[in-house]
Structure formats: structure tokens, C-alpha cells
């Protein structure tokens with residue numbers, strides 16, 4: 001009798017033996033990275049619409065070249081990497097980094113520079129540290145800085161968007177124009193976008209229509225007015241890097257990221273708060289205005305702040321891992337962006353700000369740990 | 382499951398799949414034709430067989446005698462003949478000698494209503510002996526003999542008895558049903574346990590998702606004028622963890638490396654308290670328990686009262702059988718239970734559930750590199766950094782892991798559950814604890 005029921009003889013066996021937990025959330029890192037990539041696509045597509053096929057070529061080159069570089073590196077040095085890392089490559093992460101790099105590029109950048117950037121990002125910033133889990137400087141930012149110092153001209157040659165009426169100065173970015181103004185000591189009154197209009201930056205008809213409607217219906221009641229130009233900045237009708245112009249579409253992508261819980265509120269919120277408040281307090285000074293007169297909206301809509309806030313600062317592999325650490329990270333990044341925008345050599349400050357915060361991240365991780373159960377003074381009486 | 386808003390104290394809001402069985406009233410399984418009764422169903426050493434092959438046993442008769450304080454008696458769940466004493470695998474994956482009993486003969490006790498015996502006049506010592514004789518152990522998984530747990534060291538005064546009905550593990554609803562169907566018995570059991578340990582306060586902790594059970598307890602407590610408080614507790618997994626429950630109800634944390642009793646608190650599960658009641662009121666040994674049978678591969682998910690030693694296969698057959706081969710066959714809850722390889726594995730005193738899970742419930746995945754997302758840290762209910770601990774263990778630095786709090790891990794499974802890279806975090810931590818001598822919590 002015992003034979004027929006003894007477990008080794010029993011016919012019905014479940015296929016595997018597993019330790020707990022036996023169930024898993026329906027999610028994977030590949031899915032997270034792929035979703036991040038897809039959330040970038042609307043803004044990227046906008047870039048190709050306003051800057052033409054040339055921009056599309058840059059994006060495709062960046063993504064493909066990242067994948068190829070990763071494949072080659074993993075193939076050559078497989079033995080040096082953790083098998084799990086090597087197995088997962090080339091993958092969504094390289095594609096995502098590639099797309100971010102592409103989107104940070106000026107539309108007219110030579111393709112060789114793009115390829116150089118991906119080699120630097122994937123080869124140096126990612127794989128010399130052993131792959132995704134070793135990254136501590138954001139690969140795309142690192143590559144961008146590398147380019148900005150190696151080919152400063154190519155990295156600041158901008159293209160006028162196809163959606164704007166042709167005009168002489170439109171191929172300078174808004175931030176660039178303002179930097180010039182600040183250097184010349186010009187006094188800017190009536191909103192920074194208004195200044196751009198006066199120096200000859202054209203506007204679309206849509207901007208005029210929406211601004212007019214808005215002032216009539218909404219802000220007129222509060223005795224304020226939205227100056228012309230902001231709608232264009234919001235929608236992305238201004239020169240800049242391929243992927244950073246359309247704040248509207250970047251926000252759209254970020255909504256999906258939040259909805260799928262791929263990014264959490266801490267970094268973007270802290271980033272926004274420190275950036276906005278410091279811009280408001282000090283942002284007016286370079287243009288001859290006093291404290292508390294900064295044009296927050298303008299600074300948010302230009303440059304790559306929104307892009308960085310949702311898609312770069314939140315990159316999990318080089319941001320702090322605890323909620324409190326992420327808040328510190330966001331606050332620091334926002335503050336440094338304001339600082340660098342004002343004092344650094346280039347008009348764009350967010351890249352340097354985030355890299356500095358990346359460098360500080362290991363320290364933040366050490367300082368902002370979760371509180372351990374049973375170790376507080378109160379618990380030990 | 383959804384990770385709770387950050388800055389909280391970890392845990393998960395479960396996609397708990399409790400609706401599968403929440404509405405299913407407990408029914409009695411048919412008697413198995415054969416029971417395989419492990420002699421090791423509890424925390425301490427295995428019991429020693431006191432029957433031999435060929436012996437005739439009656440229901441509830443002692444077949445295994447406890448060896449040592451942390452061991453427990455084992456009784457015959459069905460009447461019949463001992464046909465073998467052999468080794469078999471028992472949840473959670475350890476071998477144990479098993480007494481095989483083939484059903485035969487008369488029932489002389491169960492099914493016949495008895496008047497509950499008086500216990501108020503009996504001494505704690507007497508009641509403890511009674512619990513020991515009936516083989517009552519922690520029935521929510523711990524398996525610590527009740528008499529051992531309720532034996533309070535001299536000089537310690539127990540302040541607070543917590544009856545744990547949080548049942549935060551997904552799928553499981555057996556405790557919920559027991560609370561709904563036997564609230565009076567559970568309250569009586571709590572009175573007995575409080576009497577034994579001398580607790581001044583009694584709290585019945587019920588998961589917030591079980592409003593009906595909370596209401597049932599509140600009504601009874603009011604009607605009978607009992608000095609108990611009934612508290613609805615968090616429904617985030619693992620709210621039912623002893624230490625976390627204490628934090629929630631008492632507002633204090635059990636200091637690292639100490640036990641709840643150091644805070645003068647004792648936590649007992651509803652199932653255990655119910656067994657205490659039956660042992661004291663009727664002298665009934667632990668020969669059956671309520672088990673949730675669920676999972677998408679089970680035809681009729683149910684809550685079943687089943688004899689200890691019933692093979693899993695027989696129990697599943699009673700629930701309409703399997704729809705298809707399960708991806709995993711689990712004893713216990715999905716977060717802390719173990720898979721079994723064999724349909725002949727018996728139900729024990731500590732088996733809370735039998736789950737036949739499909740692939741879409743398990744969501745297995747290839748391990749990929751850590752992306753540093755920190756989800757594991759956010760969900761850890763005791764504030765550990767699973768990713769850091771696992772890195773230390775994988776690089777063979779157990780000393781660092783110990784300093785970083787390896788011993789505090791509750792083995793709750795949350796970190797592995799959420800890790801998008803499917804890194805076996807909990808598994809590695811549990812192994813690390815075993816290997817480096819960090820015992821069970």
C-alpha cells in the first residue's frame with residue numbers, strides 16, 4: 001500500500017520546485033525601459049516634423065548605433081561582464097539611451113558626432129562600469145558633455161523649425177538669445193517671450209489665436225495677460241534640440257510614465273519646485289529686474305528642463321533609490337540648473353546639474369536610507 | 382499589486398484574488414481513504430511514533446509523542462489501520478516520518494455535538510497541559526506549540542494578547558470565513574488564551590477588507606460585554622506579520638533581535654485561537670483545519686475543513702479537480718508558501734492554503750540586470766535595502782549583510798514580488814540567513 005502512494009512513485013508531479021514568493025507582479029525591466037522609450041516617441045516625432053528628415057536620420061542613427069555598439073562590446077568582452085548583464089544586451093536600455101542622445105542633438109549635427117556620442121555613452125559610461133547595474137553617470141548626459149566640449153560649434157548650430165515663418169534669427173534658441181541679451185546688459189521687460197518677439201522671433205498663427213483666446217476668456221478676468229510666444233514654446237514651435245522643443249508632447253509621455261508607475265512623483269516634483277521657485281526669485285536679475293520677478297513659465301518651456309525632469313533625472317540606474325533621497329536629488333538638480341543657466345559657459349544648465357547630482361547619488365543613497373524596523377531609540381526603550 | 386505611496390512603511394496593496402473564495406462558506410471535505418500524517422508538523426523536533434504498522438487507531442488517538450518543549454503531539458485524524466511508517470516530504474520542503482493510516486472503522490467523536498466544558502475555574506498550568514495533549518500549534522504557519530508560546534517566563538507580565546485575523550496574504554480567505562462563521566468560538570478561545578497568559582488587554586485584529594467580520598466581532602463583543610477591542614487593521618501585505626501588527630496596534634516596534642514577549646505582547650492567529658477553543662472546550666486534538674483551495678487552475682475554489690494528512694491531490698479532487706496542469710502547486714499563501722512536487726504531499730497543521738496557480742498568476746520572468754529602481758527598498762516593510770543585501774551576499778560578504786540588517790528580514794517576499802528584473806531577492810536573503818545562522822524571525 002505504501003508503495004503506491006510513496007511520493008517518488010506517484011505519477012502526478014507539478015513541474016517545478018520554487019521558493020517563495022510564488023507570484024510576481026506583472027512587470028519586467030524590459031517593459032519599463034521599452035515603455036520609457038515609447039513615451040519619448042511623440043516628442044521625437046514632433047522633432048522630425050519641425051526639423052525634417054534630417055532629424056529623423058539623427059534619431060535613427062543614434063538608436064541603431066547604440067544597439068550595435070552594445071552588441072559589439074558584449075561580444076568582445078563577454079567574459080568580463082556578469083552573465084546576467086551580458087545576457088540582457090543589447091536591449092531596450094541601449095535603445096532608450098540612444099534615443100535620448102538623439103533627442104538631445106541639434107538637428108543638423110553631423111552623423112559622425114552622433115555615432116561618437118553613442119560609443120562614448122554605451123562604451124564608456126555604461127559598460128566600463130559593468131552594464132546597467134553599474135551605471136552611475138547618465139550615459140546620455142555624459143556623452144552630451146563629451147560632445148559639447150569636443151565639438152562646441154556643431155553642438156550649437158540650430159535649425160529653424162519648419163512650422164515658423166522663415167526669418168533670420170529663428171535658428172538661435174530662446175535661451176541662447178536671452179544669454180546674449182543678458183551679456184549685453186539689455187533690459188528685458190514684459191516677459192521674456194515678449195523680448196524674443198521684439199528681437200524678431202516669428203510666431204505661428206496658432207500662437208496668436210490661442211493667446212488671444214486665452215487672454216479674452218481666462219486671464220482677462222484676473223487683470224493679467226499672457227504675452228505672445230508662450231504657446232509656441234509650449235507646443236514646440238521654436239528652435240532647439242530635436243526632442244526637447246515640444247513640452248506638450250513630453251508631458252503627454254510623462255503622463256503615461258506616471259500612469260504605469262514607471263516613474264514616481266518625488267524627482268519631478270522636487271525638481272520642479274526648486275527650479276521654479278529659484279527661477280522666480282532670481283530669474284529676473286540678469287535682465288535688469290529685481291528679485292521675485294523671474295519668468296518661471298518661460299524657463300520651463302525652453303531648453304530641456306521638462307525633458308530632463310521626466311526622462312533623464314528619473315532614470316532609475318543613476319538616481320537615488322529611496323523616496324527621501326530622490327527628493328533631495330530633485331531639489332539639488334533644480335537648484336543647480338538655475339545656477340548653471342545663469343553662470344555656466346553654455347546656455348543649457350540642466351545637463352551639468354544632473355551630472356553633478358549623479359555624482360552625489362552614492363552619497364545620497366548612503367545618507368537617506370529607509371528607517372529600519374526595531375532600531376529606533378523609541379523601539380529600544 | 383500596487384506599491385503603496387512612497388514614504389510609507391513598505392508593503393503592497395494586493396491584487397489579492399480573495400474574491401475567488403471570499404464568499405465560499407466552509408464545507409467539510411469527505412474523509413480521505415488514506416491519511417499520511419507527518420510526525421513533524423511543528424517548529425521543534427519531530428514527534429516520536431507511538432504506533433506500529435498494523436495497529437488499529439481511533440480518531441483523535443495519540444500517534445506521535447512530542448519530543449522536547451518546542452515539539453507537539455500528533456493525533457490520528459481518521460480511524461483506521463496503520464499501514465506504513467515512512468519518510469515523506471512535508472511543507473515547507475523538509476522530509477519527515479509519516480504515519481500512513483487507511484480509513485477503516487467507526488467514528489466515535491466528531492460530528493457529535495458536545496456541550497462546551499467549563500474552563501474558568503481551571504489553572505493556567507492545567508490548561509497548558511490540556512493544549513499540549515491536544516497538539517495545538519501556531520496554525521498560521523509558525524507551528525510553535527501553543528503551550529510553549531503561552532508558557533510565560535517567571536517575572537514577565539503579559540499586557541496584551543493580539544488575535545491576528547489580518548490575513549493579508551493574497552488568495553487566502555480561510556481565516557476570514559472562520560471569523561464569519563465562528564466568531565463566538567474565537568472570542569471564547571481568546572478569553573481562554575488571555576486567561577492562560579494573564580493578558581490584561583485583548584485585541585482582535587481584523588484586516589480592513591473584512592468589514593463583515595469586524596462587524597460580527599463588534600456586535601458579539603458588545604452583546605457579551607467583553608473587555609476586548611476589535612480593530613480593523615491595514616490590508617496591505619504583510620500587515621499580518623507579527624512584528625508589523627504589533628507596530629500598528631501597540632505603536633511600538635519590537636527591538637531588533639528581541640521577541641514580542643519583550644514588549645509584553647503575545648500574538649496568536651485566529652486559526653490557533655480556534656484550535657485552542659476546541660482543545661479546551663471539547664478536549665479535541667488538532668486533527669483537522671480550514672484550508673483555502675484556490676488559484677486559477679482549481680475548478681471550484683473553496684474553503685474546506687479537511688483532515689490533517691489528507692493528500693493534496695485528494696483535496697483538489699474534492700474541489701472539482703484541476704482545470705489544467707498548474708504552473709505551481711503551492712502549500713500556504715502565494716507570498717510565503719512553498720511549492721510541492723507531489724500530489725501525495727499531506728495537509729499539515731500549518732497548511733493555510735492549497736493553490737494551483739496558472740502561468741498568468743505566477744508571472745515568471747528571466748532574471749535581468751538590476752536597473753536600480755529601488756522598488757524593492759520601497760516595499761520592504763522593515764526598512765531594509767534588499768538590493769544592497771543581495772549584492773553583499775552574492776559577493777560573499779555575509780558580514781556586511783549582517784551589519785546591514787539581514788537578520789531583520791521578515792522573509793515576506795515583497796521585494797522579489799516587485800523586482801522588475803526578477804532578481805530572486807527574498808530567496809537569496811532567506812538562503813543567506815540559513816547559511817549564516819540567522820534563524821527564523
Ligand code: SF4
Pocket residue numbers: 760761762763764765766767789790791792793794795796797806807810
Ligand atoms: S523579504 Fe525581507 S528584505 Fe524583502 S521585503 Fe520582505 S522583509 Fe524586506
Ligand code: SF4
Pocket residue numbers: 750751752753754755756757758767768799800801802803804806
Ligand atoms: S527592485 Fe530589482 S531592479 Fe529594482 S532596485 Fe531592487 S533589485 Fe534592482
